Amino acid sequence: MTAFATSALRRGACPSLSAPMQTGDGLLVRLRPAAPALTGEDLLAFAGLAREHGNGLIEITARGNLQLRGLTEASVPRLAEGLAAAGIVPQAGVAIEIPPLSGIDPSEIADATLIADALRKAIAAASLTLAPKLAIVVDGGGVLSLADMVADIRLDALADGAGWRLSVGGDRRTARPVAVLPPERVIAGAMAVVTALAAIGPAARGRDLDAAVLAAQFGTVPEAAFSEVLPSHPLGIHYIGGESLLGIAPAYGQVQADRLAALVQGLAACGASEFRLAPHRALLVRGLSGERLAAAQACADREGFWCAETAPGRFISICAGAAGCASARFDTRAAADAVVAEAGGLLDGSLDVHISGCPKGCAHPARAAVTLCGTAAGVGFVLDGRASDAPAATLPAGDLRPAIQRIGTLLRARRMEGETAKSLIDRTAPAALISAYQGQQ
Known part of the structure; x- marks a missing residue:
């Protein structure tokens, strides 16, 4: 057992x-x-x-x-x-992510599987204490590459297949480059960065690393060439x-x-x-x-x-809600369905919507443009914040769907042709959104 x-x-x-x-x-x-x-x-x-x-x-x-x-x-x-x-x-x-079609996608630059397996074994053999949520990406490219996945450490196959770029703290576009390595030096290079993280402490993440100092250990970082083709969803x-x-x-x-x-x-x-x-x-x-x-x-x-x-619901993060969690104050899934039904046209991926059964915010710990959060007083409405933030307004759970409908109506009326939901929310006065939520229009 x-x-x-x-x-x-x-x-x-x-x-x-x-x-x-x-x-x-x-x-x-x-x-x-x-x-x-x-x-x-x-x-x-x-x-x-x-x-x-x-x-x-x-x-x-x-x-x-x-x-x-x-x-x-x-x-x-x-x-x-x-x-x-x-x-x-x-x-x-340690969590090491590779594209889900590694090894079977003929369009990939390199099969990331062998690199990931070797790196996982090297980390285990080193017996280092690392952050529990440390994330490493080994991206060989392909139709479903991990170019948009944020990681503490990244290894990205170069477009010409001649090696891998080692970088820290970001996705393929935003990660800070450390070195470009030939295949035979990839594991040793990645382990140098892993060791640097362990030296900082057991909670260290990629954002805590000084990429310039690491790069100096490898010498000059040449320009890395990548395919401009974005990954498919x-x-x-x-x-x-x-x-x-x-x-x-x-x-x-x-x-x-x-x-x-x-x-x-x-x-x-x-x-x-x-x-x-x-x-x-x-x-x-x-x-x-x-x-x-x-x-x-x-x-x-x-x-x-x-x-x-x-599917518009893709851009909503929800927790288990009252149907599955004793801490939750309302049915988060029903609320998400209401957002899709009443304001689905605004869910274009330009902003995050978070529906949390309680202030712990399990499903989306980061800030969101709009958060609906269950509290002892009802469902709180939080703008540009976290579930743990004080709500700008609170309504009984039974009044939530009409409130969502009012906000959807307000935003549709104000939206300019071709405007993203983020731009619309950003230029709409918080007081107007709060009034719509409360039914005080």
């Missing part, structure tokens, strides 16, 4: 089987299967374990990890045993070589175990043979022939999954 330290049952660390996180609905476990692909049987087993040992709610995170909720100190070890019996091995050690139909592939995502990143099982069974009937977790809360489905894609999309839609990157 797997044991875990009770001292780890707290917020602030990365939850895992050995260190689950205490939340309002019990313990939370996050994991990434070590295998790059899952079978339908794997997902069915996972759904069964979520139902048997948790509350049945499964989440796919923004980085493509799986989360199970509602676990207990007694059920976490049984979950570990069930995963082992199903042959699902969780990835251990995982949702929708992709053609990889001669293969059609479907990207889907559970609405708001959440799905009940029974609906996941129904999805897998339905997609298997359409010919699905393999599933891959992907960033943006997505699941990539392989094995679908062109004539079965429409049936597969209909199946996904029926089970509450999105199949297109245009």
